[in-house]
Amino acid sequence: MPFIQKAKKRLFLGQTNENMNIGIIGIGRIGKIHLQNCLTHFREINVLGAMNPSQSGRNYASQLGVPMVTNDASELIAHTDIDAILVCSATDSHATYVEQAAKAGKAIFCEKPLDLSLDRVRQTLALVEECGVPLMLAFNQRFDPSFAEAKQLIDSGELGSIRSLRLISRDPGPPPLSYIKRSGGMLMDMTIHDFDMARYQVGAEVVEVYARGANLVSDEIKEAGDIDFASIMLTFSNGAIATIENCRETSYGYDQRMEVFGSNGMIRIENPVKTSTLLSGPLGTLEGKNLDFFMDRYAESYRLELAAFFEALTAGKPMAATGYDGLKAMEIAEAAMRSIAQNRPVRLA
Amino acid sequence: MPFIQKAKKRLFLGQTNENMNIGIIGIGRIGKIHLQNCLTHFREINVLGAMNPSQSGRNYASQLGVPMVTNDASELIAHTDIDAILVCSATDSHATYVEQAAKAGKAIFCEKPLDLSLDRVRQTLALVEECGVPLMLAFNQRFDPSFAEAKQLIDSGELGSIRSLRLISRDPGPPPLSYIKRSGGMLMDMTIHDFDMARYQVGAEVVEVYARGANLVSDEIKEAGDIDFASIMLTFSNGAIATIENCRETSYGYDQRMEVFGSNGMIRIENPVKTSTLLSGPLGTLEGKNLDFFMDRYAESYRLELAAFFEALTAGKPMAATGYDGLKAMEIAEAAMRSIAQNRPVRLA
Amino acid sequence: MPFIQKAKKRLFLGQTNENMNIGIIGIGRIGKIHLQNCLTHFREINVLGAMNPSQSGRNYASQLGVPMVTNDASELIAHTDIDAILVCSATDSHATYVEQAAKAGKAIFCEKPLDLSLDRVRQTLALVEECGVPLMLAFNQRFDPSFAEAKQLIDSGELGSIRSLRLISRDPGPPPLSYIKRSGGMLMDMTIHDFDMARYQVGAEVVEVYARGANLVSDEIKEAGDIDFASIMLTFSNGAIATIENCRETSYGYDQRMEVFGSNGMIRIENPVKTSTLLSGPLGTLEGKNLDFFMDRYAESYRLELAAFFEALTAGKPMAATGYDGLKAMEIAEAAMRSIAQNRPVRLA
């Protein structure tokens, strides 16, 4: 039964005892997170089926009680009882599954990016629009309580007009070279989150980009044709200026901070720490360590992102992160890559 | 099959594919937490059965896939496939279920306190010892990562000899009067955690207590015969001096902090906050709010406490918090109540 | 010319160009601080004379341009052009100089304590009152911007009714044994600041004291008949309960903090640090070191304390810290010493 009818029955007919039925495609690292989070919604959500190419992922789903496990995505997509599809498979299969699900009239939650090719992304989005199905793109950081609180303070006018935004994202260590080679490059793979966050918080479009890339971490990454450090300046249509710094390595854990400076004040998001323990001795006071990586830092955001997807579906509201958002972030990334290549500021269309 | 044989099969015979089977008695607020946390151990733990007097708790367990639900605890305790019993029912039933489970040869995890009567606690512990079954008493705060880190720093000698320990526990608001009347009093209900934590961190026994109680929050609590504020000084056998402050109300959320001062340095545990967002304006910089209450603050500790129980069972190791620990904390609470009544320091036997 | 006439001329006759003339008795460690701070008031204050028993102190004063230097305090006290006397000499001479200055009609600023004997303090205060001269007792910590801000928040009602106050004062290391032997004991020498601060912040009188003393730092201090650690509980007439902890040694610099918990919120004063530099690495983030000792921590308070003395004189207002305040703090100290000796709570008259 399509999600809209089901939502209507819930909302208007008072038939609230009917759960939304879900199919998950891809039970890898991120698919497992979403599957576990689905279980905490057990009163509203049934995970009816899970697809994974390899047996281990299918076993995982079975052990968690998913009734239907398969290695054939089209089985899930065609299943008439399934209302929504979560696409958590490898990046190069996202667009295909999204298109199939859209044609089948399912609501779609898709891990980013939709595709590494801007053209393909535009085609897929056009099809989704044509089919009239809701699509949420998984920019999970938007749902992190700290970033969401910042957005709320900005939207409430508390901060006044935004003058500048500063984002720092530094990973604790680089991913495997094999990953880097298929990633589309650091700007498309890692900075993409910051491009989206900058647009989201500033609430305007980027009109110009200047970027510098460098290899400060690893010769291997250089040989693989990618950078491991970037410093980027964005100019927005409303005059705000953002800087983004990314690095593939730190000695001190995951480092992701934001600062927004407005005419009325300043918002900062600092790194949460593992423990709230302080140790004082002759050298000073030692605070807790940073969290290891995004799986710890953003555990809560994954839960809230999925809840937002289900809530928007049920209430028939627009998605909090759309395919269009994914497209815009990719366009900025593409402009930044040209800026590095040509060492000049690049204007966006 | 008794847990010891099962653990042996796992450890020595390599038969690691056999799960531990669990029965939960009581699916109220804390029972639901433990049940959900059991599910995250789905590879090692089966929740075979759940008992709850009312239907709603039994429905909750069913929806989460627990195969056997009942309103009769003895069914679970008698079930031969069940290896361990989690006692999460009302306080006045703890001792009875623990005794039944001990006689049935089950491993036991029991919410604190075992009973409000020191005599009954001693009797029950004697029976548990006689039966030779493992018993963990749920002092969950010991498993909180910050408190655990402090304990580790102390045990490693990093802090030197302990000179003083300071604990502050202030609840955001008082519980219902009906709860307070059955609670055994603030010292037995709330400070009990601090008495245990002080013993745990200092690693010595309390030899003398001086306490003052007061009614600074609510006249109703006074009329119910309880205090809502306490300030307590403990002297330990190793010379360390601890102070504990408790209050049933704050205007700023849950407040639970510790400070341990040693010859080599100082450890402090501060309150974690809801977000790592800072807002700067003309009045200064506003940090995030405290967490609301123990359910948020100690969510992680509940997970880790249960993991420690299962790990100790499997490895045949001693429990990290025992019935004896519960007894000692109650003895301190009882001495503190006498100190308040008589306004003098009271020595412990 | 007596200070009152001079103040009147300033305030009412508009003759504001006439400076207050000052004499300083004692150019030791604290006298040098006050002398230098007088110089920053060079537009309103003339230091006309300085007395010191030894040549080096007199040389110091001469180099800073003090016109009259002497080893005879009565010369300064008798000098008709001197309006106010700062008593910065050894403790056992305070009462004598204060009495002489009072008889000579001078305004008096005196380092604490007035005397180690409660009886002598009472006699001296009676004489000062009889002579009708203003006397400020140098409880400098009251003028520290952080402690003053706390007092202001409390007096404004922002904090609501005070439930508890917590003071920690830990020195970086013990003073010389020779000093300890003449000090009147840790409670009279060191805790006296905390007793005054507790009274000052709570705004009520102490009605009962319970104290424990210990020797946790040094055997030599024990042999000298003093303690080096104390934990104290104070009950105030308004129901607030304070705890004070003092220690003569830390591994991590000067540690002096306060916490005031009220029905509307909580104020904390944390230790200021040497630099605002943070260093992040694999072990976590290292904050700056604590300040070394009170000379750094309270440099600003000494400036503001002297300014408050001059301002009160000029405006004819009451002193912000009086001889009575000194007396009350000593009475609490005396009660705390009895509490330790008898291991029981002691009520104040």
Next chain:
Amino acid sequence: MPFIQKAKKRLFLGQTNENMNIGIIGIGRIGKIHLQNCLTHFREINVLGAMNPSQSGRNYASQLGVPMVTNDASELIAHTDIDAILVCSATDSHATYVEQAAKAGKAIFCEKPLDLSLDRVRQTLALVEECGVPLMLAFNQRFDPSFAEAKQLIDSGELGSIRSLRLISRDPGPPPLSYIKRSGGMLMDMTIHDFDMARYQVGAEVVEVYARGANLVSDEIKEAGDIDFASIMLTFSNGAIATIENCRETSYGYDQRMEVFGSNGMIRIENPVKTSTLLSGPLGTLEGKNLDFFMDRYAESYRLELAAFFEALTAGKPMAATGYDGLKAMEIAEAAMRSIAQNRPVRLA
């Protein structure tokens, strides 16, 4: 007597009782600070004379005991007993006084900038070098304890190789328009400190600049032909990349922070606050306010800067901030202005 001979007599002949004699040109805001700080060096430094065009400044110096006051700078410069000249007058007179003092063989301490014209700066520096006199340019922030500690950590290798440096300088409010019009522009007047700090901390030269300027604060500043916001990216010869953000206004006091990210860790310098008081209530915890402006924030740096000048003179060591440093900072500022004008990265010679 020239400073070198005097220093030699001190160092090698043991004649340490002879003070350095100083003349100060300009007793305005900054001249008063330096004059007061000279007084705290009263054992090693005599302020022999002070020049100021207006009477009020001369009175100030007289009241503080300076024996010779004049409105004629050449009197001081020609005085044979004066060893060193502090140039604290209006910017457009700096170069002239420095040249006169150099010809007279005096050691020179000069407020920045030497001149607004790069050509004139180069000429003056050439003359100073020819005359062989020591010249310190007053980049006071280098002597701030926090920034000095960062430099030390970097130089010690603790931070590893520097990857990026981030500087934020935001003034609490813009200076008067009359000042802005004579200032040489925000980049030359305000960012100049950051350009120097970036060079100082990174320990390498800037090879390329990209800058964006904007008017986000005040239309009047725009009409006066200046910007009030700038975002700048610097590339250094060693590959490090720095970003600088400047703004002429905040709602929350003076904001000046630095972050240095290296292969081994990260250093941050945060804003010091007025008090170490924290206030917790329903909205969260309010930390202290930022300091008002540079006079508070850098009071200590002015003291230490002057001490460093005297120490270098006495020891015959090189100055910690030279005319060359001033020249390099101006060259970067000039390149940044061209970058804004042409919206392209600009390489430095």
